[in-house]
Amino acid sequence: MSPRADINAALRTLNRLTPVGYFVGLHIRFAAPLMQFQTYPEQWSEFYSSNGYALRDPTIAWGFSTTGACRWSNLPVPDPFSILKDAADHGLVYGLTTSHGPISSRTIASFARDDREFTDDEIQEISTTVRRLHSITEPPASLTKAQKEALRCIAEGDRHAAAAAKLGITESAFKARLISVRERLMARTTAEALQRAKEYRLL
Template sequence: MSKAPVLDLLLHELALVAPGGFAVGLHIRYVSPLIMVNTYPESWQEVYTAKLYGLRDPTLAWGLSHSGTRRWSQIGLPDPFGILPEAAGYGLVYGMIASIGPMSSRTIAGAARADREFTDDEMSHVHRIVQRMHDLSEPPARLSRAQADALKCIAEGDRHAAAAARLGISESAFKARLTSARQKLMARTTAEAVQRAKEYGLI
């Protein structure tokens, strides 16, 4: 069974406790997350990206060097570029960070609201949600031979019919292998599954 619907439910639960939006990077490895979801205002996302704030964000720096939760107002790290005051202008006035997992596969989530600080209970709730997402999205240690072979065919440019012929199976069987590979890698498309399989050294 695919884990994606469960992950979607957890993202919805996170959205309910973070009315100002949230950003979560699951299993960050070599700076790139396995899954990234960002619901902050698009205008803020554009500014954040254009100004390379990901390299300067004190909340992200805290998340990379600590585990647990912390309010943005209590991080205690310098913000020489004024990222947090600028974010407040986009409705991200109060926020928190949750950081989970080892440095080799860290999950970091930020959540915001415009009206007040997050309570301790809300922060604990966010932490539990993010922990469940982190556990649910743990990358697989390996693919089955059938899954790996199917993804390799796609990676090498074969279309479904050609790939099925190459593997000596029916086209429907080939599609079933791709579907199982996507589910195992928590990918929504075959292209995404191929990319993730490559990143994790599975093909």
């Protein structure tokens, strides 16, 4: 199974287990995730963003302080801005947050239901799925010299034919390098691959 197919399979599992939605922030570095997925109701997402809750969210504070899984009803972190009450008012009545990975590349994910608490078995399955997503999306430690050369040509604005000529290879060989770097960085487009390479500090 390709990394993209594996990611999609994991997300289908999360969709099945979380009827009201979820937010998964993978490999949070410099206060931003390298990749994220979100299925919460649009009204809640807009309310959350407009109130600047990300910097005050007790689930995120808990996720940075430890690893594991915790039901929102058991969070040992203060919620002075009543964010969890606001979430419940928007249908996110029962929740779960998981945290995984080193603090330098932490994955934090939250999940919601409107009918009941998550069971222990569901928490185990969700936690396993989040750990798999974290592993699948681990940024590569490096790119090959050929992959870096191809991306640098794109960054400099070269078209495929010009880049191939500059590198002394055929245009099809150049395109093959771009395909390989997109696969390595799990990017849908070359532009996305270039952006991720910069974010991962691989160029």
